Every structure is written in C-alpha cells, then in structure tokens.
Amino acid sequence: MSEQKIKKPAAVISVAIQKGGSAKTTLAVNLAAELGSQGYNVLVIDVDPQANASAHISVAHPSTLSKNASTLFRGNLEEIMASIQVETNPGFENVHLIPGSLELDQSVEESLRNHSPRPYEEMRRRIGLLREAYDVIIIDTPPSLRLLTGNALAASTHYIVPIETSSQYPLYGVADLVAYIERIKESINPDLVNIGVLISRHDERRRACKAILETVQEKIGNILPVIIHAGAKVGDASIARVPIRKMEKDGRVAKDFADLATFLINTLGLEKSDESGNA
Ligand SMILES: Nc1ncnc2c1ncn2[C@@H]1O[C@H](COP(=O)(O)OP(=O)(O)O)[C@@H](O)[C@H]1O
Numbered sequence: 455m456s457e458q459k460i461k462k463p464a465a466v467i468s469v470a471i472q473k474g475g476s477a478k479t480t481l482a483v484n485l486a487a488e489l490g491s492q493g494y495n496v497l498v499i500d501v502d503p504q505a506n507a508s509a510h511i512s513v514a515h516p517s518t519l520s521k522n523a524s525t526l527f528r529g530n531l532e533e534i535m536a537s538i539q540v541e542t543n544p545g546f547e548n549v550h551l552i553p554g555s556l557e558l559d560q561s562v563e564e565s566l567r568n569h570s571p572r573p574y575e576e577m578r579r580r581i582g583l584l585r586e587a588y589d590v591i592i593i594d595t596p597p598s599l600r601l602l603t604g605n606a607l608a609a610s611t612h613y614i615v616p617i618e619t620s621s622q623y624p625l626y627g628v629a630d631l632v633a634y635i636e637r638i639k640e641s642i643n644p645d646l647v648n649i650g651v652l653i654s655r656h657d658e659r660r661r662a663c664k665a666i667l668e669t670v671q672e673k674i675g676n677i678l679p680v681i682i683h684a685g686a687k688v689g690d691a692s693i694a695r696v697p698i699r700k701m702e703k704d705g706r707v708a709k710d711f712a713d714l715a716t717f718l719i720n721t722l723g724l725e726k727s728d729e730s731g732n733a
C-alpha cells in the first residue's frame with residue numbers, strides 16, 4: 455500500500471428504466487447510503503424532475519434550493535459547484551447531492567432540444583471534475599427515455615436496471631430501453647458497461663413474483679447475484695427520509711443493499727480516495 459496513490463476517477467452509475475415504480479430511486483438512495491457508510495465519497499445526481507431521491511436525501515426540501523441538476527446541462531463550473539448539497543439527512547454520511555427540480559422538465563429538456571449543439575452530451579462534458587472529487591457517482595433518472603436520461607447514460611461509465619417482480623408488466627419497455635442504450639453507446643459512449651438487472655421488491659413466497667422472476671430470467675437474463683427483497687419498512691424509510699439500514703438495522707432489505715454494495719465494490723473495483731478513517 456503506497457501512501458499517496460492517484461485517485462481513480464469516480465465510477466458513474468446510472469439507474470435506468472423508463473417504467474415508473476421500478477425501484478430506481480430506492481436503489482439510488484440506499485446504495486448511496488450504504489457506500490457512504492463504508493467511507494466512500496458518494497455523489498447522488500438526481501435528474502428526475504420529480505426529485506424523489508432529493509426529497510429523501512436532502513435536509514432542505516428540493517423545491518427550496520436555488521441550484522439544481524440543471525447546472526449539469528447548461529451551467530458553468532461555479533454554478534455546478536454551487537448546486538452540490540453537502541448537508542444531507544442522518545444516515546447519509548459521506549453522501550452529497552445535486553438535487554432534481556421541476557426546472558429539469560420545464561426548461562432544460564426544451565433548451566437542450568432547441569438550442570444545444572450536442573443535446574445528448576452536455577452532462578458528459580461537465581462531469582469530469584466531479585469524477586475527480588468523488589469515488590462513486592450515482593444518477594437517478596426519470597421514468598422516460600428522453601434527453602435527461604440520455605444525458606445521464608452518455609455521462610456514465612455503468613448502468614444498472616432494476617426490475618421489480620411485484621409488478622404487472624415487468625418487461626414493459628425493456629426492449630426499447632435496450633435499443634436506446636445501444637444508440638447512446640454507438641454514437642457517444644462506447645465504453646458504457648451494463649452491470650445487469652437487479653431484481654427488486656422480490657417476495658419469493660408469492661407465486662406471481664416467482665413467475666415474473668422466471669420470465670425476466672428467460673427473456674432478459676444478466677440478472678445480478680444479489681436480489682433486493684420486498685420489505686414493509688422501505689416506504690416508511692423514505693417518508694422518514696432515512697436509509698433502510700437506519701430504520702431496520704438487521705433487516706433483510708438492509709442486508710440486501712449491503713450485499714449489493716459489496717458486489718459492486720468487487721466487480722467495479724471501487725476505490726476510496728481517503729483511506730485514513732476506515733479499515
Ligand atoms: N424493496 C422494496 N420493498 C418494498 N417496497 C419497495 C421496495 N423498493 C421500492 N419499493 C416501493 O416501490 C415504490 C416505487 O419505488 P421507487 O424507488 O420510487 O421507483 P422508481 O424510482 O422506479 O419510480 C415506492 O413506493 C417504494 O417505496
């Protein structure tokens with residue numbers, strides 16, 4: 455172990471699937487908290503205009519914050535730095551946030567579409583310095599395949615697709631998602647890596663869940679070895695604005711997220727920039 459090693463730029467992980475209610479935000483928030491608790495410097499970027507991840511993580515309500523993720527699409531460095539929230543709720547140690555806002559929907563999409571010379575590459579152009587400052591960046595995306603999600607994928611090193619097995623149409627839109635990501639890879643980001651499908655909100659006692667898992671296995675494959683189980687307290691944790699690990703310390707879902715973090719640390723080779731306080 456050398457004393458001073460050069461920091462690897464942060465892995466940038468987009469959580470993406472255009473179906474709402476797929477457990478994207480739950481994944482982004484709880485994975486960030488878990489990695490933060492292990493001493494990784496984590497930045498969550500919320501590009502969903504609904505700002506659910508921001509409401510969960512931020513001390514101040516996202517609607518009261520003057521700067522938000524729109525800076526990543528059209529801001530200068532100073533504005534981007536000013537949009538980072540370093541004060542986050544208890545349980546989100548080492549987690550910073552660039553919040554989401556309705557401004558993303560109303561104004562950013564439109565200005566990207568109408569005025570940007572490279573509408574899919576604005577965020578990619580601006581994310582470099584953040585990658586130097588953090589160990590992991592997690593991007594929560596909106597339930598659509600438009601410019602906000604496209605920019606997130608173009609700016610990412612990796613993406614992960616949560617699919618929840620208590621849903622009626624689990625494969626809804628997956629073919630479109632795959633084709634969309636292929637286009638982003640071909641035109642902008644050839645190195646984008648698919649981490650895989652994260653089975654979420656899974657209840658193996660329910661026959662419907664098991665059947666859906668089998669369908670996903672058969673039709674999509676590439677399922678991660680870690681599954682996030684359904685937990686009664688997951689919704690309560692988001693209302694209480696704490697990570698599930700804080701609400702149910704020894705609970706199953708908390709353990710699932712810890713296992714997921716371990717899996718990602720190992721497969722992506724995540725590194726901490728500051729080893730001083732941690733084993
Ligand atoms: N493991 C889980 N157990 C129970 N409920 C969950 C779980 N994961 C997500 N949910 C619930 O499912 C709903 C949708 O999750 P969310 O993360 O907001 O999805 P998305 O961001 O894809 O729209 C939320 O009410 C959330 O609390």
Ligand SMILES: [Mg+2]
Binds near residue numbers: 478479480506507595
């Ligand atoms: Mg969401």
